[in-house]
Amino acid sequence: MACLSSRPFEGRRVLLCVTGGIAAYKTPKLVRHLTKAGCEVETILTHAAGEFVAPLALATLSGRRVWQEEDLLSGERGFEIPHIRLAEWAEAIAVAPCTANTAAALAQGRAEGLIGATLLAARAPVLLFPAMNAHMLEHPATQENLRTLAGRGVRVVEPAVGALACGGEGRGRMPEPEEIAEEVFRALAPHDMEGVxxxxxxxxxxxxxxxxxxxxxxxxxxxxxxxxxxxxxxxxxxxxxxxxxxxxxxxxxxxxxxxxxxxxxxxxxxxxxxxxxxxxxxxxxxxxxxxxxxxRKVKREGRPExxxxxxxxxxxxxxxxxxxxxxxxxxxxxxxxxxxxxxxxxxxxxxxxxxxxxxxxxxxxxxxxxxxxxxxxxxxxxxxxxxxxxxxxxxxxxxxxxxxxxxxxxx
Ligand SMILES: Cc1cc2nc3c(=O)[nH]c(=O)nc-3n(C[C@H](O)[C@H](O)[C@H](O)COP(=O)(O)O)c2cc1C
The missing domain is CATH 3.40.50.10300 (CoaB-like)
Structure with missing residues (x-):
């Protein structure tokens, strides 16, 4: 009998890029979902992301030091050529949340930060989770950037509709961490039932x-x-x-x-x-x-049986x-x-x-x-x-x- 243990993605390597949207506060939970399923998680944080989520929280939950944008050119870690090492290491890359700014930089193929450079060097599937104010999302510039990225094979996951941190309701919410983890698992799983x-x-x-x-x-x-x-x-x-x-x-x-x-x-x-x-x-x-x-409701009174x-x-x-x-x-x-x-x-x-x-x-x-x-x-x-x-x-x-x-x- 095949006796099965959980942790279906044991040892699978996920690179999580966190950018500076308010939804970054949810990413420790995402790391937890990924590591619980057995994934190894490396994290890169933009400067802005560091304002919304503590690097220490992500480091503690992933069990690894968090990479910062400036590590791309730092003398301390430069010898590892971080963008090449991370690009070769990752089996799946998730940018969550992905800001309008980062989507624009990625669409242009910019490489002045660690995330941009790593994504240019990567061959692994890339998943993008745009999250922002509904008007920022609807703006033609953002829409064009997301279309450009999707056209290059990036999986751009539609933001959800709901209450936004900036107030009001609309499209722009980052999906819940469990949902993002599901997308990552799908990227890692064998695609032997494609189209069925x-x-x-x-x-x-x-x-x-x-x-x-x-x-x-x-x-x-x-x-x-x-x-x-x-x-x-x-x-x-x-x-x-x-x-x-x-x-x-x-x-x-x-x-x-x-x-x-x-x-x-x-x-x-x-x-x-x-x-x-x-x-x-x-x-x-x-x-x-x-x-x-x-x-109508059947009453019990007067009906012993x-x-x-x-x-x-x-x-x-x-x-x-x-x-x-x-x-x-x-x-x-x-x-x-x-x-x-x-x-x-x-x-x-x-x-x-x-x-x-x-x-x-x-x-x-x-x-x-x-x-x-x-x-x-x-x-x-x-x-x-x-x-x-x-x-x-x-x-x-x-x-x-x-x-x-x-x-x-x-x-
Ligand atoms: C309180 C606050 C919340 C923000 N939330 C978002 C957001 O949800 N999505 C977004 O695209 N930008 C958001 N921004 C703007 C980004 O932080 C800003 O564009 C930043 O330069 C993004 O940098 P990064 O893409 O390198 O992380 C927010 C800014 C502030 C001050």
Missing amino acids: HILVTAGPTREYLDPVRYLSNPSTGRMGLAMAREAWRRGAEVRVVLGPVEAPCVLHGLQVTSIVSALEMRDAVMASLSWAHVIVKAAAVGDYRAKERAE IAVSLVQNPDIAAEVGRVKRPDQFLLGFAAETDDLLRNARAKLERKGLDGILVNDVLAPGSGFASETNTLRLICREGEEESFSGLKEDVACAVWGSLVRRGLIVQS
Whole structure:
């Protein structure tokens, strides 16, 4: 069994360039996210950035001395030729936040500071996170600079809309550190699912009995979202049909349709079915719904016992299995308590799945509401494989296995 440990980006080398926008105060948290995933982080700060974030905070969290712009020509560190060493060292470079000033300097190819010189010498993917006042961002000069950089292959990540430090609302906010970290992970991950369209269902469904009571299950959506997240990191385009989950993990990059009931989930899946190359059915869909949903709250007074009549919900996986094209790959999940493999193989056949991931929901550290999972992958073709670990690591290993088998292709 492949036993997986977290820190998926152990030893991967990230250069973080921090420039002088107010959002620089968020960068210690970004460094923390990167190092937690195992990355080694070198940081360069502009003069202006040093006014917004303490170099000591970044040095402490990265475990390395912070580079300053003037290190480019300093006698003390000059012998290392910092811009060449850093450019060769980095596997991914993020400029976050990127000021209007730095975007202009980079668009012109200026090299009087350490960031400009390093980026000219670098061959690694460069990610830019512009963050500024909405008018500065909209200015034709800034827009032209960002377009120039994007045209040269730099990934310019759209700033978010929201409250700005300069007051008011507008476009110009730096994405949250978790979202920036996701972009960096995507730059570091193997791009072996580039352009593949993945449709994932995740989370529970709710079947309301009256306006305040429902039938559901303890699914947190974590396994499905981990599959979605990992596919996006590997270059896929990902749509997620997501049931009601509490505080889902970072959804950055995923196209999410939120639904509540099994019927809504069915409609959302069918609407994206022809778009998808791969369908991952990780949601815990309710098998039954109330035959009649009460319009008003059912009162307890005078009702020592009540009966609820339930009708079966559509079996979405089986329906997709019936109508999908032969070139679409349908991956199902089976949460079993008995006779795991026999039940899973029977489900694979019965529902027309191409692969199934089966887990024993009664085993400790597996299934619903658990951070970890132990899954066995059974495909129509190829050997069975087992994976165990954090759900995020299991998702990474499952995609790796499916890609290796040549099962994940654009049709
Ligand atoms: C309080 C304050 C906040 C600022 N915030 C931003 C900002 O969010 N984005 C930006 O592009 N410039 C911002 N600036 C202007 C930059 O700090 C200034 O253009 C500086 O020269 C940028 O230098 P650098 O690109 O070398 O870091 C701000 C200035 C001040 C005084």
